[in-house]
Amino acid sequence: MPGLGTSFGRGGATTNQQDLANSDCIVIMGSNMAENHPVGFQWVMEARERGAEVIHVDPRFTRTSAVATRHVGIRAGSDIVFLGGIVNYILTNEKWFDDYVRRYTNAPVIVHEEFVDAEDNGGLFSGWDSDRRKYDVTTWQYAGVEVHGAAGQREQGFKGSHVKGHAAHGAHGGGMSSGNPPERDETLQHPRCIFQILKRHYARYTAEVVAETCGCSVAEFEAVAETLCRNSGRDRTSAFAYAVGWTQHTVGVQYIRTASIVQLLLGNIGRPGGGIMALRGHASIQGSTDIPTLYDILPGYLEMPHTERYDGLDDYIDRSSAERGWWGNAGSYMVSLLKAWWGSAATPDNDFAFGYLPRIDDDHSVYWTVEQMLAGTVKGYIIAGENPAVGSANGKAQRLALAKLDWLVVRDLVEIESASFWSDGPEIESGELRTEEIATEVFFLPAASHVEKEGSFTNTQRLLQWHFKAVEPKEDCRSELWFYYHLGRKIRERLAGSTDPRDRPILDLTWEYPTSGVLQEPSAEAVLAEINGSDSDGKPLGSYKELKPDGSTSCGCWIYCGVYTDGVNQAARRKPRWEQAPVAPEWGWAWPANRRLIYNRASADPNGKPWSERKRYVWWDGRKKKWIGDDVPDFDEQKPPDYTPDGDAKGPDAISGSHPFIMQADGLGWIYVPQGLEDGPLPTHYEPHESPFRNRLYEQQSNPARQTTDLAEDPYSPPGSPVYPYVVTTYRLTEHHTAGGMTRFLDYLAELQPAMFVEVHPGLARERDLRHGDWATIVSPRAAIEARVLVTERMRPLHVDGRTVHQVGLPYHWGTRGRTTGDAANDLAHMALDSNVHIQEVKALTCDIRPGRRPRGAALPKFVRDLRERAGAR
């Protein structure tokens, strides 16, 4: 999310899957799209049939590789080197899209004179504080931009992500603190201009370094770089598609940043067939960040208030809104949100109930919470739609944490491992936990499935699609909406009549939703209407441009404003594509403002003309004096291309008519990110937290800003340990869904992949005496698991640093319950995290693999411990 957010302004995919069919080249990396997004993959196949190149760069040869025009195998965890190599290839061979780079990106901007690049500092940028393990970002800023000293200091004084305003979570970048125009060098020659910094930074990412670090050949790498460049420019466009194969690393956000740089240099953002397709792993993962289940943002990526920040609403708005760009309207969005939640109780006199909002005071992310559970400070936990005992890194730590709780609520379709850990978890078998000694009171609440309730999914491309109820939920199964509505209703009934001020935020909530049927199911459409927002007469709003900061409008999520235009559920539209325009604007509804391809102002040149006839999309109509085209223009419709803001302009008016990235304070695509990221303004290769190799590019081994735990339950293998010589990567199969709660319990899916298995190359099988079809034990410093052995040429060995390295492939769907059972791959994983998003690194760690089944009972923890001690892992 912050990778795209800081680069372009919004934390969502820049394009949609249908538009991939218009690509001339699609690079799929960090994703196994054919297996995990088979329906969306039809447009990749359509592009291939039209002659597009489909390149899959991945540690494994998967079902995606099988239908790609080219597969390149690389070592898990080395992607920044490969992508950085492409950046270097573009710059060395002068393949960048010159007009696009000069006019639409921050390449000409000059950076602070005290900035020191990682290139000149052993892999660390200027501002590194080794005691706090954090960066002070002051020297990363643009030259001539004044940093809010006090705010900067205060905000960086906390653990977690605390840079300025919205950029804190990087969902939308922007947020420059000053209205001063940055210093630029239009010739791109100034030594401190971003273009020159970029050149120096990636100079060492040569094809040879790529080959030696990633394990592919120079020829394979150059073929990819050449194909990508050949299919980019005025007439041709290339797209990237990625998924959690990029995000689940201790430097994952920077993987996405590197691709963003490539796409900006090649001029592929905001254009048909271009873009970066962020593939989300569940039906509504995009929706769960838009209307967040995350602790540090409010709906529409508004910042969550902090206990030690903001004296009141005005202070919050002042500090969290950029002076320039669309975030200049943050006040309207925030006040409308408060009105949606507290209605008539939110008045100008009480700061629109701003004081009612909960405050955060620390990192409250999921792994932090697990640590607190282990420490005994978090005593209750509600798990809904998650199965951390199988799906989260370091399964043992997860289960030990659950066993320390006073109470636990699990809402799921079936009794998953997170609800049953106390009776059949691996620690019961090994004797590390005893059922009679676990005091956790577990409440299992059966959930209704998606066919048993109505509501919307916000899919991977920001598209809201409504689904209708097909059948009533069985027995005690209930929808999420039912559960939370009635829970809130009962709490409010208990508190009714209370005079305690702390109960006011709950009692003043707008909590009236029509219910129907025997179950008293609340109306999901009424919730959608509240999210969409309305004016003071209750009339549904049509666009976020109608939102006001004076309390006359309400809106539950400003980016969703318009989904209920004219009182019609726009997400429920299902007009077939052959009855409408090519981008199918009448199928569902996409945020923002039903735009399908965002930043599409960039599909025209600075003068507003299409870059080429073949790639025309949105352009300036000089006669009508407006932007028109195939999609909703992602630009002020009336703003002419030659518009130049005067120095005092604020908000959207401060964006030039030729700057397409309207959410950014300067309207530019950010090749270099001066603020908004915890671990550097330019992506830099660091080895995974656990790696068999030393970092051959820098002295700094791993991401210095990564988050690690001090837990005894979470030991790590030292770099290059011979005890854990293999790279292990985890993944999903088409046949199962994530932690398996939705698939392992179904006959028709369980039978298609009926056992946990491990994929190894014949060479590794020989090396470790593994036999196809027999069992193997895979061991890390945290755990040992067993799996059936699938020997396959698809796990190609790689040649890294002059030696052969084998990779071990593990699907992570299995647990102790269901029609098919098996050990959980995530038990092997550690809890080191990316510092920007607190995501675990399960795509690249180290292990050993041995023939035969793992030890049973108390012998199992002893086996793991003995190896760990031999490796010196702590």
Added chain:
Amino acid sequence: MSTASYGAEAKPRVGFFTDTTVCIGCKACEVACKEWNLIPSGGLEWTGESYDNTSQLDANTWRHVAFIEQPKPLRVDADGADPPDGQPEPLRWLMESDVCKHCTHAGCLDACPTGALFRTEFGTVVVQEDVCNGCGYCVPACPFGVIDRRDLPRSPQDAPLALPLLGTKEDGRVWKCTLCYDRLKGGHEPACAKACPTDSIQFGELDELRERAQKRLAKLEGEGWNGARLYGDDPGDGVGGFGAFFLLLDEPEVYGLPPDPVVPTRHLARLWRTTALAAAGLLAGVALAFAGGAE
């Protein structure tokens, strides 16, 4: 094959064209088929045969996706040159969704003594589950090994005859793909084709599918696809052409398909002729013997 007996109710013959070059092995066809046709689970055995755990078409698997890993390139240059230096050893992973072929001359149909198997108005071959008596004559009559008798696990309800509760019992009937006869009747395409995300499984009128397949093959040949060929599109083959035919990337045997399937009943006339000849010879011998004895 003829649907002439349907008179005005006869429909154009329909079938499948399964294009394996766009198959992504998602198995949605297998699941959609089972869901729609309420087919029992096939069991939870892990086979180790690449990603294929259903192994074959049988009574409980009417769509089966084969996975074949090969040290061959997916495409070859027009001049058949080896990959350039620095490129990895060639590797490809073929996937193919197999199904009943709905033969023009269907051995199963010819062998069925009860009339349970019949030719529908769409030209497809369907078992009537309420007529089949489980004789099993059709099973060896299929040159592809598609049609199969269903075994069911024994349960306590089977007592006392099922005691001890070991092994399996016969459902007593044979099962195979119906080309979703019920869906066709309702004007819908079969469940597998409906579920296929990449249009690897194409449903339609057979004549049109054959034309489409020829064009597709020509395009793939032009693009250098390694081993592209049609399988079962020829009305002159041993079963008179398949109602469900395929575009493959290697010899049929690689996919577990017979290279030259022949409907057994095609030999009937010859067999009877030979039999008649033998009988005649025998009779002649006997007659001769008698004739000789009379001397």
